[in-house]
Amino acid sequence: MTSIKSLDRNRNAIEYLGLLTIGSAGVAALILGIREIRWLEDWELNTYDQMLRIRPSEPVDKRLLIVGIDGKDRQNYSNPLSDDLINKLLEKIQSHKPRIIGLNILRPQQKNLASGQNIENLITACTHRTKTKEEIPPPPNFPEVNIGFNDLLPDADRTIRRSLLTSKIDLSETSENQCKAEYSFATLLAIDYLKEEGIDYEVEPFQVGEILLPGLTVNSGGYKNLDSRGHQILLNYRHLDRRLDKFVQTVSLSDILENGVKPSIIQDRLVIIGITDRNQDNSVYTPYTNSEEPQYSTASVYIHAQIASQLISTALDHRPLIGYLPEQLEVIWIWLWAAMGAFFGWRLRNPIILSVCGSIVFAALVGICYLAFLQAIWIPIIPPALALVISSAGMMTYINYQVQQQTKLIILQVAKQKEAIEQLDLLLKENSAVQDIAQQEDKSKQPKISKQQEKSGQEDELLDKPHSQISPAYSRSFSSPPSLLSQRYEIKRILGQGGFGCTYLAKDTQRPGNPTCVVKQLMPARRDTRFLQVARRLFDAEAEILETVGKHPQIPELLAYFEENQEFYLVEEYIRGQSLETELSTSNRMWNEISVIEMLIEILEILNFIHKHRVIHRDIKPSNIIRNKLDRRLVLIDFGAVKKMQPLDAEQTELATVAIGTRGYTPPEQFAGHPRLASDIYAVGMIGIQALTGIFPQELTLDRDTGNIFWRQNVQVSDELAMILDKMICYHFSERYQSAAEVLKDLKSIA
Numbered sequence: 001m002t003s004i005k006s007l008d009r010n011r012n013a014i015e016y017l018g019l020l021t022i023g024s025a026g027v028a029a030l031i032l033g034i035r036e037i038r039w040l041e042d043w044e045l046n047t048y049d050q051m052l053r054i055r056p057s058e059p060v061d062k063r064l065l066i067v068g069i070d071g072k073d074r075q076n077y078s079n080p081l082s083d084d085l086i087n088k089l090l091e092k093i094q095s096h097k098p099r100i101i102g103l104n105i106l107r108p109q110q111k112n113l114a115s116g117q118n119i120e121n122l123i124t125a126c127t128h129r130t131k132t133k134e135e136i137p138p139p140p141n142f143p144e145v146n147i148g149f150n151d152l153l154p155d156a157d158r159t160i161r162r163s164l165l166t167s168k169i170d171l172s173e174t175s176e177n178q179c180k181a182e183y184s185f186a187t188l189l190a191i192d193y194l195k196e197e198g199i200d201y202e203v204e205p206f207q208v209g210e211i212l213l214p215g216l217t218v219n220s221g222g223y224k225n226l227d228s229r230g231h232q233i234l235l236n237y238r239h240l241d242r243r244l245d246k247f248v249q250t251v252s253l254s255d256i257l258e259n260g261v262k263p264s265i266i267q268d269r270l271v272i273i274g275i276t277d278r279n280q281d282n283s284v285y286t287p288y289t290n291s292e293e294p295q296y297s298t299a300s301v302y303i304h305a306q307i308a309s310q311l312i313s314t315a316l317d318h319r320p321l322i323g324y325l326p327e328q329l330e331v332i333w334i335w336l337w338a339a340m341g342a343f344f345g346w347r348l349r350n351p352i353i354l355s356v357c358g359s360i361v362f363a364a365l366v367g368i369c370y371l372a373f374l375q376a377i378w379i380p381i382i383p384p385a386l387a388l389v390i391s392s393a394g395m396m397t398y399i400n401y402q403v404q405q406q407t408k409l410i411i412l413q414v415a416k417q418k419e420a421i422e423q424l425d426l427l428l429k430e431n432s433a434v435q436d437i438a439q440q441e442d443k444s445k446q447p448k449i450s451k452q453q454e455k456s457g458q459e460d461e462l463l464d465k466p467h468s469q470i471s472p473a474y475s476r477s478f479s480s481p482p483s484l485l486s487q488r489y490e491i492k493r494i495l496g497q498g499g500f501g502c503t504y505l506a507k508d509t510q511r512p513g514n515p516t517c518v519v520k521q522l523m524p525a526r527r528d529t530r531f532l533q534v535a536r537r538l539f540d541a542e543a544e545i546l547e548t549v550g551k552h553p554q555i556p557e558l559l560a561y562f563e564e565n566q567e568f569y570l571v572e573e574y575i576r577g578q579s580l581e582t583e584l585s586t587s588n589r590m591w592n593e594i595s596v597i598e599m600l601i602e603i604l605e606i607l608n609f610i611h612k613h614r615v616i617h618r619d620i621k622p623s624n625i626i627r628n629k630l631d632r633r634l635v636l637i638d639f640g641a642v643k644k645m646q647p648l649d650a651e652q653t654e655l656a657t658v659a660i661g662t663r664g665y666t667p668p669e670q671f672a673g674h675p676r677l678a679s680d681i682y683a684v685g686m687i688g689i690q691a692l693t694g695i696f697p698q699e700l701t702l703d704r705d706t707g708n709i710f711w712r713q714n715v716q717v718s719d720e721l722a723m724i725l726d727k728m729i730c731y732h733f734s735e736r737y738q739s740a741a742e743v744l745k746d747l748k749s750i751a
Contacts, residue, residue, distance in 0.1 A: 044222030274301025664697030685728025
């Protein structure tokens with residue numbers, strides 16, 4: 001009965017994609033929930049203010065003029081200003097033919113204001129009653145069409161960011177003396193000014209000329225659960241060097257009364273009269289004064305002038321209104337950055353690298369939002385930034401936790417692997433004991449040789465054999481390979497065969513497109529129950545290890561493993577390309593140092609990955625390194641531990657532990673049956689020396705005193721690289737590099 005376990009990389013990719021999608025969606029939902037309860041609103045509005053402040057300055061609006069009443073005027077004239085004084089001021093201004101006059105001076109007594117004067121182009125103001133303030137009625141002798149409310153809309157931090165253009169008033173609940181204005185003071189000024197330009201307005205929907213002014217909703221921009229009654233828009237401030245009092249020309253009351261102003265400054269302009277003294281006016285905070293000069297505020301007359309200027313320049317100059325993303329797009333925007341953070345957390349995993357890359361991505365986010373803001377589009381920064389940070393940190397933490405758990409499982413599998421190998425060695429030695437007795441009789445009839453000569457002969461015989469024969473098996477014919485394995489893998493041809501079994505090129509008939517794969521057949525040395533049980537444990541442990549390390553892009557993926565007819569099979573990804581052995585043998589020249597260092601670094605990067613999981617390759621050599629035809633990267637193949645189940649000749653029981661390895665690339669401790677991480681480093685070092693010298697490792701001279709290899713005399717090489725290679729191939733493993741990371745550090749320092 002065949003038992004098969006499929007290990008599909010596409011399935012893993014889909015699982016990771018699902019993890020990224022679900023994780024990022026969860027983070028986005030969390031951010032949106034926090035945003036909905038307004039925990040992020042202050043941060044978002046402060047960021048909005050900062051973007052307003054760093055925008056380029058705009059020229060002075062020459063359509064407007066402010067006649068300011070400052071502290072000096074209050075000292076020179078009565079306080080509050082009398083109707084007679086204001087009437088005199090109006091006469092002076094009217095004599096210079098302004099287009100519109102706006103009077104924004106609220107006083108308790110205004111019975112004689114503008115008495116006997118032309119008030120067709122004169123707009124005055126009143127204040128609505130609210131929960132926190134009493135109303136201020138308009139002057140009694142002005143028609144309602146010339147009266148606008150001057151109420152402003154401060155946010156919770158008392159900063160003005162919005163303009164209230166219209167306000168719906170229930171006239172049934174108002175008395176005769178109450179402020180009944182539906183249009184704001186600044187809106188009326190702009191409307192009347194634009195009428196002279198032949199530009200009319202509409203209320204439903206609100207627009208001036210052809211320009212539509214959409215109102216704010218409860219969740220516009222960074223606002224959440226906003227009181228959006230009336231028609232509100234975002235106030236697109238105009239500033240000059242971050243000064244709001246410089247965006248428009250200002251003269252004083254005294255300048256007008258004392259004829260200190262040229263008529264051309266007033267003619268055909270919108271003139272707004274108001275108090276500019278911060279100490280006397282009910283001044284407010286703006287995104288500019290609130291941060292740059294928190295101890296100061298801005299006189300409200302400048303805010304009304306800003307609103308009027310915005311409406312006029314929007315209609316005449318097509319100066320854009322500040323817009324914002326629809327709610328659905330904001331959700332997608334936040335989710336995209338959460339997904340990006342999750343992706344980086346999944347791919348990078350290192351906190352330092354993730355922090356650096358995260359900073360770069362955050363800078364890109366800020367840059368995108370600022371460039372959009374320069375085009376008058378408010379795109380949120382804080383929610384996607386938080387989504388980026390939380391999702392990347394969360395994904396990195398989760399992946400690292402999974403890797404830790406996976407590493408623990410692999411370490412457990414490695415322990416099982418080691419135990420199975422030891423048991424196999426014992427079983428092989430037990431099996432050979434019977435054969436030894438029979439052979440002793442034959443040997444007694446032959447000329448005797450010393451034990452040392454016998455052992456030396458065995459070792460030489462073993463090491464002189466090619467890799468496929470290092471672990472010999474009982475003879476078996478492979479003339480007719482099976483046509484279909486596990487009812488799935490269609491055998492096309494034999495790639496190689498030896499004592500351990502065969503390697504086939506096959507097609508997977510159960511996957512779309514019938515992709516090509518490699519099927520490795522591993523025949524156990526014996527078929528008795530005890531041996532098969534141990535061999536099966538070793539096979540399963542090795543397969544679990546290969547499944548994990550095969551996730552590295554430069555290690556063939558283990559697609560499946562199964563047992564059939566008491567033989568074991570590994571199904572692996574097929575790597576198209578040529579082996580490093582072919583490159584070394586066909587180059588007909590020695591490699592230069594740069595090429596050798598690049599090769600060593602690439603192999604050691606792979607080795608560093610498997611060593612982190614405490615996995616030893618055990619059989620690194622040029623023929624087990626393939627240069628992928630698709631991307632030209634080196635791929636490490638043919639892990640060796642599973643070959644321990646292959647058969648041994650009775651003559652080799654004394655050297656049973658050397659069944660895995662290739663002469664020239666295998667260090668002494670591995671031949672002694674005690675492979676270590678440093679054993680793989682030895683093999684990589686020998687490959688580097690072979691590339692530099694063009695000489696096969698087994699042909700190099702051995703120092704019989706130290707056991708080290710003589711090789712420097714065969715090539716000119718820098719001392720730095722030579723010292724690294726010497727340390728990699730020290731005879732005693734304790735004198736070698738103990739990790740691939742250590743070698744990489746030294747190699748990269750000279751690269």
